[in-house]
Amino acid sequence: MTRALRIGFIPLVDAAALIVAVDKGFCAAEGLDVTLVREVSWSNVRDKLNIGLFDAAHLLAPVAIASSLGLGHVKVPIVAPFNLGLNGNAITVSPALHVAIMAELSGDPFDPMATALALARVVAARRKSGAEPLTFGMTFPFSTHNYQLRFWMAAGGVDPDEDVRLVVLPPPYMVDSLANGHVDAFCVGAPWNSVAVDLGVGHILHFVSDILVRAVEKVLALRQDWSEKNPAVLAALIRAHDRAAEFIEQPQKRLEVARILSAPERIGVDPEVIQRTLDGRLKISPDGTMRESSRYLLVGRQGAARPDPAQAAWLYAQMARWGQTAVSPEALAVAMAVFRPDLYDAALGREAKPTEASEGIGAFAGPAFDANDIAGHLAAFKIGRQKA
């Protein structure tokens, strides 16, 4: 019997596995009749998943954790048995800020420590001259983008709550806001960084993979009670998405994938821009400079789809570092239990691939992350808003 499901998504390239699973018939092959519902805000996706209007959703990994902990909103336990993407974000700055940072830079422009120190000098000079603080756009309070921006600038000595302004902006408004000077920079997923570069209003300063080697970005999220009542459907969903992720990662299929994703009711942007993202070959400057990374966005390759509870712990540590919650062993356990490699392994009948995950988070600054000692780990960072 075919099972009808509604899945919510935000039009971003890391919704690729969801879209390809439906449009290439991988869901249908598993007996799933999936309707994808395009949404305009993460709040909507979260709320519609929480109250059961959606069976599953494309969700920011930190929102799945915040929802399970009841942070910022109603507490609804969520499970994440499949990563839709690792990395994939970038930090884009206005041409003026790019000039200012490059003028202060000593070292490699792709070294996040060098740019963060340069940013600190730009911020200090602006304060001295009485200029308004710089404004950085990000997508949601509980977002990877928020934590990645903060992690980067704080490493250079910039306090993200005191020295600059961090504001939430819906991704479709990012480019306009940068062009109008409402923000000086932003951190967002694809395609928006490339759109800004193509329009000549921004320079991609960093791929997030410069800041963190492996950062979980979006997950396939389901309510815990739903997943417990529908284990067979859940396993079928995981298999369909695993096939989709595998399909997306074949270089000879990229053109077809980009075309599928570019449909107006899916992501609705130029397929060429989508392909750049999938290939990790991005134009980073309006002058046409290209940059390649093998880790720009991982959809399934290198074990990317398998949830890693250590990633959940790292996100929880960021929530604690920036005062969104206090550190507690109980809450940490809840956060880590959101990520379910056991469900992934059970659905695919595979054993874990620890060699891939052993690379860990790979942050460019601070000690190696230790999920068993979050307080100790956070103590190594000078800037933070930790609650007592």
Added chain:
Amino acid sequence: MGSESSPKIVIVDESPIRAAILEEGLREAGFTGVAHISEMHNLLARIYALDPDVILIDLENPSRDVLEQMFQVSRAVRRPIAMFVDQSDSASIQASVDAGVSAYIVDGLKKERIKPILDLCISRFNAFSKLQDELDRAKSALEDRKVIDRAKGILMKLKGLTEDEAYVLLRSTAMREKKKIGEIAQSILTASELLK
């Protein structure tokens, strides 16, 4: 915050008609302090300038995520707010999400004072979508009539029929094929386009 008299309500909505319907309803119910924001740029600053007790936003608005920032303390947000919904309020959330509206309540306003505001929003939002549906139906009926008129014209010319005879032919074909007259008329237009 003066909420003992009438709470200050801000409606964030890019649709001026829907905002007007909501505003009118709130005023009729005795909520006199109602303001409307239709410009999304610098939304938080606009909201803080008005210093409301209740913020209402439609769910089609991507700026809903901007409001989520009000739960945080940061340089941009000095006065964090709390969502009035607690764990027991899932029915309220369900009804409001179904209707397409969400409410954010500044900390300190009593819960029993929020309920009538939210209930009113939900019913007004539902009324608006009903109105929108009717408008869409009327529009498509008008479209159908235009298509039927053109199909009648083609039939009259090709088959030498009167207008009434052309209409009868369309209607009987539609009945025989269990389709709408508009669909039959559209296929005549498509066919005549192809055969040109």
